[in-house]
Amino acid sequence: MTSPSDSGHHPVATGAQPVDVDALARAVDARMGQTITSVKELVAIPGIAWEAFDPAELATSAETVAELIRGLGLTDVQILSVSNGETEGGPAVVARRPAAPGKPTVLLYAHHDVQPPGDPTLWKTEPFAATEKDGRLFGRGAADDKAGIMAHVASLEALLATMGEEFGVGVTFFIEGEEEAGSPTFRTFLETHQELLRADIIIVADSANWKVGVPALTTSLRGLVDGVIELRVLEHAVHSGMFGGPLLDAPTLMARLISTFHDDAGEVAIKGLVSAGPATVDYPEEDFRRDSSVLESVQLAGTGSIADRLWNKPALSVIGMDVPSVALSSNTLLPSARAKISVRLAPGQDPDAAMEAIAAHIGSHAPFGADVSFVPGERGNAFATDTNASAAQAALWALGTAWNTQPVEAGMGGSIPFIADLTELFPQAQILITGVEDPDSRAHSANESLHLGDFRNAVLAEALLLARLNVAGQ
Incomplete structure (x- = not known):
């Protein structure tokens, strides 16, 4: 203060x-x-x-x-x-x-x-x-x-x-x-x-x-970059009963790719994304929980003070996915999936360098050899x-x-x-x-x-x- x-x-x-x-x-x-x-x-x-x-x-x-x-x-x-x-x-x-x-x-x-x-x-x-x-x-x-x-x-x-x-x-x-x-x-x-x-x-x-x-x-x-991940495993959809087992569907592999974005503590695990800080004010966890309406059973992600996690560290969210809805689902192995990610950047982070780091991470973590690409979107300092x-x-x-x-x-x-x-x-x-x-x-x-x-x-x-x-x- x-x-x-x-x-x-x-x-x-x-x-x-x-x-x-x-x-x-x-x-x-x-x-x-x-x-x-x-x-x-x-x-x-x-x-x-x-x-x-x-x-x-x-x-x-x-x-x-x-x-x-x-x-x-x-x-x-x-x-x-x-x-x-x-x-x-x-x-x-x-x-x-x-x-x-x-x-x-x-x-x-x-x-x-x-x-x-x-x-x-x-x-x-x-x-x-x-x-x-x-x-x-x-x-x-x-x-x-x-x-x-x-x-x-x-x-x-x-x-x-x-x-x-x-x-x-x-x-x-x-x-x-x-x-x-x-x-x-x-x-x-x-x-x-x-x-x-x-x-x-x-x-x-x-x-x-x-x-x-x-x-x-x-x-x-915080700064901002976003982009769309596209993942493909098949030329076309196939029957899940006839071909399931040796093949994993695109949404499953997309989930595996997304899981690499954070470590076990919930910290962003992409090399090249930087942190700033430390914050000089305290944001009590109970206040954050009340303000954010997080469910009581949910464990908070990351390490360090709440203020630093909010203001001085990167944060990555999956803000959209293209897969069939439950109402339109069928017993097929889906050939492709898309996901949009939004990444908040710590003060001091260059957005272009952040975008390159994210693209490199996605390219090096393609699960089971899936065809994966990343289409960069907006970026802001x-x-x-x-x-x-x-x-x-x-x-x-x-x-x-x-x-x-x-x-x-x-x-x-x-x-x-x-x-x-x-x-x-x-x-x-x-x-x-x-x-x-x-x-x-x-x-x-x-x-x-x-x-x-x-x-x-x-x-x-x-x-x-x-x-x-x-x-x-x-």
Whole structure:
């Protein structure tokens, strides 16, 4: 954990003028009712960037976000999209407030598209009708990422109400419209509008806090590679009674190949994949078991601390297989099988080297001489924040002050692939990954929800961060 430089709610001296914590807190609180109403209005729009869903809803979502930003007094507000030659991108909202002389420019990222609702029978409330219950707001996108949008909007609103023209930090909103569909045109969008989006600091509001009541700055992300294994043993299917025994079917051999990916302790056993760490915070096993919903009888895989296993070591999962379903099964030896694997990479791991290591492992572990091939898929770099940099220090101070408790410098087991694009195209920018989720937000799942108390603190924390950057930029 990192101790904030000040966790009391009173003016904090940071250079030529103080950051008035109390004034910003009052401004945030005075508008919190309307801020929550705006989150509810956004949740009501089922803007889903998948081909099977109505694109008109996504357009409505983008226009609603644009109107919220115009309500701050910004006049340079655009709704933009690009094509990468194969895919027409979702509508992104880009709005700018120029920086005063000598002040930095901050890019505020979030996304307005959401995941599909999934099985409606699993929801306890209507997914696109935000419902308050027990201090939480339930609805698809409430936490991921409609609240992230409103954290940006509400923090700037509080700053302008409190500081007026004294707030000179340049602000660029970049509210993406296709993140949940994998951001297929994100790289093309950045390249097309690189000058429009250029900034000194980038705040990505699409992550999570440590737990309810304890904030976190996400300081590392694992990288990602994936690919498809194809295994063949026969030219065609044959009768299992007539030929079974001397021959093993493709699914059985695929299972044997998959079993080589981990050792007996559950550690990834592919030579060439590296580990990082160690983590500086503790993630108790009982907390992990509760947060992940793992069954009581299931033994956890790997060795070392839970935090290191989540953030600093590779993890391999089989995320899909092509074999007949039980309902369509017959007494035949299947000639082929396919499996898709997803591998999370530790910070410091080169994705190209990881892909080569995985391909080499698969090639050298073909069971019983089966014809095995590996088709590489996506790859993305890991990310690590320099927590000694000025923006990170300001963010940790702001989080600690808003929550009045020590923030955690937390890794994330998942990946945000577009962070690598931001890092590459804006190499001089400091990137801060924040968020409004907590372990029970259930993003992407049924009954997604936002903790309203932590949301208020997230709004205040961003306002404090921007105010501190305003002072530091003098």
